[in-house]
Amino acid sequence: MKARTAVANQTRGLLSEYGIVIAQGLSQVRKRLPEILKDAENGLSASARASFSDGYNRLVDLDRQIKGTRTKSKRSIAAARVGRNSSLIAYCDEWKRTTAMKSEE
Numbered sequence: 001m002k003a004r005t006a007v008a009n010q011t012r013g014l015l016s017e018y019g020i021v022i023a024q025g026l027s028q029v030r031k032r033l034p035e036i037l038k039d040a041e042n043g044l045s046a047s048a049r050a051s052f053s054d055g056y057n058r059l060v061d062l063d064r065q066i067k068g069t070r071t072k073s074k075r076s077i078a079a080a081r082v083g084r085n086s087s088l089i090a091y092c093d094e095w096k097r098t099t100a101m102k103s104e105e
Contacts, residue, residue: 004062011055018043029059 008029012022020042022032033056036042037049044052 004059004066007055007059007062011052011059015052018048020044026059030063033059 004026008026011029011033012024015022015036020036022028022036033052036044037053037056
């Protein structure tokens, strides 16, 4: 997540050198940068526009990676919970059998 924040902050800083200001926050960069790239009248050179476009694509890629990591983490946590619950159920079933056998004696 640090890399994503760094890309967003670097983009904001470089845009400010062109007199283009984006408010702080990833959501602001995600929202405004495509608008800025489409605006042919904002004074960005073709090479600057290409660089900012690359930065935006990098930001989108990092968003996907982070989302994928979070999804995998949630699945791992859910699987661990199922495993613990299965173990608990097996323990309870064994306890019931043992208790039932002792009460029959």
